[in-house]
Amino acid sequence: MAEITLAQVSKRFGPVTAVAELSLAIADGEFIVLLGPTGAGKTTALRLVAGLETPDAGRVFIGGVDVTGLPPAARDVTFVFQQYSLYPHLSVFDNLAFPLRSPTRRTPEDEVRRAVHEVARLLRIEDKLGSRATQLSGGQMQRVAIGRALVRRPSVYLMDEPLSSLDAKLRSELRIELKRIQQDLGATMLYVTHDQTEAMTLASRIGVINQGRLVQIGTPRSIYEDPADIYVATRLGSPGINLLPRALFPALEAPSATATIGVRTEHLAIAKANTGAVTGKVNWIERLGDQNHLHIDVNRQQIVSLVDPDEGLDVGDEVAVTLRKPLFFAADGQRVR
Structure with a gap:
């Protein structure tokens, strides 16, 4: 695993400032959740770490290395999107194995089998390895999508609201699974959501974002009990403050x-x-x-x-x-x- 550092990172899209002078340090093995409403700049921050966007200003470091100018493939990160993005014609096993069989990460087949079965056990989908992706429930498909990120064992895991399209029961179950897996692996995770329950239950620390700016960062309890302003106070609590x-x-x-x-x-x-x-x-x-x-x-x-x-x-x-x-x-x- 590796730490992540964003140093005064900014990104504009035309007249819109999506991320403004964002500075954030994520420790090795930490689970950081960026919390804010739609349009706050959460996903753009995630894409800047992944290399899917290039900052207009500032630097991005992973494991102490300046990766600002590196392409996504050279950053040793995985990205779990909101939608499942599975290959429908492939089995669950082959979907999970796909990253390990890519030309840039060619892995011996016995190692592929070992890694896939280990991740399937973590995600409790061992009995689905022979099924096509189209035969799975929504929760199972999202587990496979998460598993495809886990199987590579990258330095950093990036997750863009991966549970938001699931029903309430599945979200609750996968929150517990995801936190358990992160602790078992000691993984460094940067996760973005607009859901306060996800933020409170998953995060080591929560970073509250407003209009591209990091307003406050702290433990879930400290953010809840000691908000810096009204905006932060209204992000957490149901019913609201x-x-x-x-x-x-x-x-x-x-x-x-x-x-x-x-x-x-x-x-x-x-x-x-x-x-x-x-x-x-x-x-x-x-x-x-x-x-x-x-x-x-x-x-x-x-x-x-x-x-x-x-x-x-x-x-x-x-x-x-x-x-x-x-x-x-x-x-x-x-x-x-």
């Missing part, structure tokens, strides 16, 4: 520059209304089995709170709202500490 005007809680101690108060759903204490607290009215309850989400109206501001299903609250109840661990943001959206 409550963003409320400062004036809604006049008695709350807050920095003088505070314009907006952010509070996670689990950091709201809700109880039947009593004196001395901000009060609201329960408009709607999402009953999710192990927990309820209360939708509360407080002075025409909508607040969502996470509560125990045995709390005994119902639609129409007047409730007292108390904040725990609030986050404070200035008028420009930056965090106020």
